[in-house]
Amino acid sequence: MRKIASIILLIITAALIWMLNTKLGMVPPIGKFLDPFGGFWQNAEPVAGFPYGDASEVPGLEAEVTVYFNERGVPHVFAENDHDLYLMQGYLTARDRLWQMELQTYAAGGRLSEIIGPRTLTIDRLARRRGMRLAAEKTVDFLEKDPQSKGILDAYTAGINAWINEVPVRKLPIEYKFLDLRPEQWTNLKTTLLLKYMANMLTGYSQDFEMTNSLLNFGPEMFAALYPDFPDTAAQSPIIPRSHEWNFDEIVSIDTPQYIGPHTKIPELEYPEINPNNGSNNWAVHGSRTKSGNPILCNDPHLALNLPSIWYEIQLSTPEMNCHGASLPGAPAIIIGFNQNVSWGVTNASRDVQDWYHIEFKDASRKEYRFGEEWLPTEIRVEEIGIRGSKPLMDTVLLTRFGPLTYDENFSDEDAPLNLAVRWTAHEPSNEMLTFHLLNRAGNHQDYRDALKLYACPGQNFIFSSREGDVAITQQGKFPVKWPGQGKFVMEGAEPLNDWQAYIPFDQNPHVLNPPRGFVSSANQLPTDATYPYDVSGRYEYFRNRRINQVLGNAVNVTVEDMQKLQNDNFNMMAAEALPTLLSVLEEGGLNDDQMTLLDDLKSWNYYNDPHLTAPSVFEIWSNLLNERIWVDDMEKDGRFLAWPQRFERIRLLRKDSTGFFADDQRTSNQETLEQLSTETFREAADELFAWQDSLDTGWTWGRYKNTEVLHVMRLPAFSRNATEIGGNYSIVNACSRTHGPSWRMIVEMGEEPRAFGNYPGGQSGNPGSPRYDQQIKDWAEGKYYELPLLKREDANHPSIIATEILKPAS
Amino acid sequence: MKILIQLVLTALLAWLLQGLFHLPWWSVAIAGMAASVPQKTTPGQSFLAGFLGVFILWSTVAFLADSANESLLSAQVGQLFPSSPSSFALVLVTGGIGGFVAGLSALTATFLNTTFRKPKQ
Numbered sequence: 016m017r018k019i020a021s022i023i024l025l026i027i028t029a030a031l032i033w034m035l036n037t038k039l040g041m042v043p044p045i046g047k048f049l050d051p052f053g054g055f056w057q058n059a060e061p062v063a064g065f066p067y068g069d070a071s072e073v074p075g076l077e078a079e080v081t082v083y084f085n086e087r088g089v090p091h092v093f094a095e096n097d098h099d100l101y102l103m104q105g106y107l108t109a110r111d112r113l114w115q116m117e118l119q120t121y122a123a124g125g126r127l128s129e130i131i132g133p134r135t136l137t138i139d140r141l142a143r144r145r146g147m148r149l150a151a152e153k154t155v156d157f158l159e160k161d162p163q164s165k166g167i168l169d170a171y172t173a174g175i176n177a178w179i180n181e182v183p184v185r186k187l188p189i190e191y192k193f194l195d196l197r198p199e200q201w202t203n204l205k206t207t208l209l210l211k212y213m214a215n216m217l218t219g220y221s222q223d224f225e226m227t228n229s230l231l232n233f234g235p236e237m238f239a240a241l242y243p244d245f246p247d248t249a250a251q252s253p254i255i256p257r258s259h260e261w262n263f264d265e266i267v268s269i270d271t272p273q274y275i276g277p278h279t280k281i282p283e284l285e286y287p288e289i290n291p292n293n294g295s296n297n298w299a300v301h302g303s304r305t306k307s308g309n310p311i312l313c314n315d316p317h318l319a320l321n322l323p324s325i326w327y328e329i330q331l332s333t334p335e336m337n338c339h340g341a342s343l344p345g346a347p348a349i350i351i352g353f354n355q356n357v358s359w360g361v362t363n364a365s366r367d368v369q370d371w372y373h374i375e376f377k378d379a380s381r382k383e384y385r386f387g388e389e390w391l392p393t394e395i396r397v398e399e400i401g402i403r404g405s406k407p408l409m410d411t412v413l414l415t416r417f418g419p420l421t422y423d424e425n426f427s428d429e430d431a432p433l434n435l436a437v438r439w440t441a442h443e444p445s446n447e448m449l450t451f452h453l454l455n456r457a458g459n460h461q462d463y464r465d466a467l468k469l470y471a472c473p474g475q476n477f478i479f480s481s482r483e484g485d486v487a488i489t490q491q492g493k494f495p496v497k498w499p500g501q502g503k504f505v506m507e508g509a510e511p512l513n514d515w516q517a518y519i520p521f522d523q524n525p526h527v528l529n530p531p532r533g534f535v536s537s538a539n540q541l542p543t544d545a546t547y548p549y550d551v552s553g554r555y556e557y558f559r560n561r562r563i564n565q566v567l568g569n570a571v572n573v574t575v576e577d578m579q580k581l582q583n584d585n586f587n588m589m590a591a592e593a594l595p596t597l598l599s600v601l602e603e604g605g606l607n608d609d610q611m612t613l614l615d616d617l618k619s620w621n622y623y624n625d626p627h628l629t630a631p632s633v634f635e636i637w638s639n640l641l642n643e644r645i646w647v648d649d650m651e652k653d654g655r656f657l658a659w660p661q662r663f664e665r666i667r668l669l670r671k672d673s674t675g676f677f678a679d680d681q682r683t684s685n686q687e688t689l690e691q692l693s694t695e696t697f698r699e700a701a702d703e704l705f706a707w708q709d710s711l712d713t714g715w716t717w718g719r720y721k722n723t724e725v726l727h728v729m730r731l732p733a734f735s736r737n738a739t740e741i742g743g744n745y746s747i748v749n750a751c752s753r754t755h756g757p758s759w760r761m762i763v764e765m766g767e768e769p770r771a772f773g774n775y776p777g778g779q780s781g782n783p784g785s786p787r788y789d790q791q792i793k794d795w796a797e798g799k800y801y802e803l804p805l806l807k808r809e810d811a812n813h814p815s816i817i818a819t820e821i822l823k824p825a826s
Numbered sequence: 827m828k829i830l831i832q833l834v835l836t837a838l839l840a841w842l843l844q845g846l847f848h849l850p851w852w853s854v855a856i857a858g859m860a861a862s863v864p865q866k867t868t869p870g871q872s873f874l875a876g877f878l879g880v881f882i883l884w885s886t887v888a889f890l891a892d893s894a895n896e897s898l899l900s901a902q903v904g905q906l907f908p909s910s911p912s913s914f915a916l917v918l919v920t921g922g923i924g925g926f927v928a929g930l931s932a933l934t935a936t937f938l939n940t941t942f943r944k945p946k947q
Contacts, residue, residue, distance in 0.1 A: 018941055024933065049888075054851065193906075734902060785898075
């Protein structure tokens, strides 16, 4: 009897240990996770002091490297050569951000299921079927053929791996412990995957399917009216000022096919969530308009607000160069920054560089497809997708001359699935990495232009200023020459003239140097007006740029403080243009006293989305409800998925009083009017606001109502943060909406010594157990900046420096 | 007295295995078992000694880490758990889990020991 009891006890003990050592569903292995010697407690970093600062050895270094850290944990790296510089960048970034780096490359390469399980399989399949992995493979091959690029990639990879090999398991980021994972070795492919991750974030957005349905639904005339290429030209303020003359010797011309419309309606397809609000501002003011006489350059890229932040601040220095700015964890060099002689920044070009083709196969074997008079062979690529806890999935993807066949019988729930292939500039190998390497070392405008020549995707508006006093902007990327309308909707792959026929030459991309108006700027608006000899279709923003250009156009004696104010400007131009019309159609007789209070608030509003005001909340909720009521029945009826006209266009239609047609709810037999809809939705908006307030017992100030979230990359609420002190919204210069916003703010005044200021919503450390995880969020929300010094090696005693680390070659 | 000796031995062994040799967390089971062998404790006493030995060790190490960290991390990790335990509760839960595994192991070892070893006469 006792024997049996002993054995049972032994089994129970063993089973308990197994259970506490195993991840069950999304529950981490509890014993392992709580273990104070190896689990999460090891990530609880002492608040006092700084975790690094001793001397240590790093394998692969050729010479000694000195790193100074400031109180925010920003490393200032002093290396003897480029190899050691990039190795240290990899090493230091991995030490602070390893989990984020791995997660992003797993996502880009369609490998999330390997670490998460079957839940993410569709996301992975889509990534592979859109050619993300294929593109990264081609790019790494292309980069490694160039010895200089290979040297940079190898050094960066070696640095990351030096940290991965050094870090004890107990010191791994908490997310590894949560998911019960270990990091794998970094590779050059992972670096190119990260570059494709950015390309996808900024150019992977696609509206072609909805546009196809819109065109078939509305017909060409109404289509042109609802989705114009150059909406309300008189009001627009393109990146290249309208007075600019294009003096091109020869224009690349292409042939237009006979029939340009689409053939088939497109069902609702799985497509990754890519936020069209990914945008940015940048501008550079010429010395003729600044108080000091030196140019001032500003940049704030708007991306999803995440923790750890998408940016990692760093200073990189060798005897030949010295550069400070924001880098992307997973990619070498500084992406937005400045050195002694130049400063630069980027905004998204927003041009359409991803087009879809309907493929006609010869027979069910799908070995050949029609292209003009010919039948071309398909290629087969098998994607092996690992799945945690089960066998891998083999996904067969056919390749066409356009690109991978994303949608087909293997990836569809439809009875008669469409065969759709994608062509995308991100698929083509290019060397963006070297562009940034060269920009970090640029000395003047010519160096800047030379660096940009290599740059293809994602197309960006590169803003520039120099110590010599130049300000310039270039919209750079590899842009196909398109016939009017090409690629706005799904095209027939059988028509050869539907394929891309040529690219716009580098020196014909929009560029302007020292324009007469005394500043250059961009905010994802149209690059040019209609006089530019090429098609520039894309998805543009129509409000921020006009506000920026309005402020800068009136500005004289500009200072850094003025620029800080402009980056944090909360003027809501959209509201200023839409609200008077909305108020004029509202029937006040239908409102009760409480609702009238809200209306009075709106009427006295100054159109600023300041965090302490309440009117912006009323406007936001009301305009959204009304927007839905007017458009949803027209755009999403009977399983049709049409493209919503741009916000700017919707407001213009409203002001022109021509939404009468759209105001009528086509699902009802009654004839709805704008007056009726706006009054009804105003009452609904009031009810929603009152209910929201009652449930939270707080006032609906804009900051609280918007409740900006900086989400943890795995969306764990415990590791996410809220910022209620920040105003703004999408379409406002301070473009901070609920989950997107200025992910890095930088202002640089050139001069004998550059003076730079910056901040971002996060902190240098990716560890939620570090005070430097979210340290900068509050200051960022309040519009405060830190000085970004361009230190020199002899500045060891600079007041901002709190620790020095000496890293030596491994003996 | 027997309990106290076993308790101290368990804690010491566990600290050696985990803190010094960086063995995985379940080495507390080894510590719990090993410390119970030379003792002539009853099964109940053995469980208590194993439990308290690792409970004290784990809670102390967790508490020290938490204090230096000013509960920055434990406040967040607490939110990952169903009832959102406080930082101090999380310290106790940590000790409890480690302690329970060590206690159960000690109990098992004592049981096996008294059952299968021939009593010396």
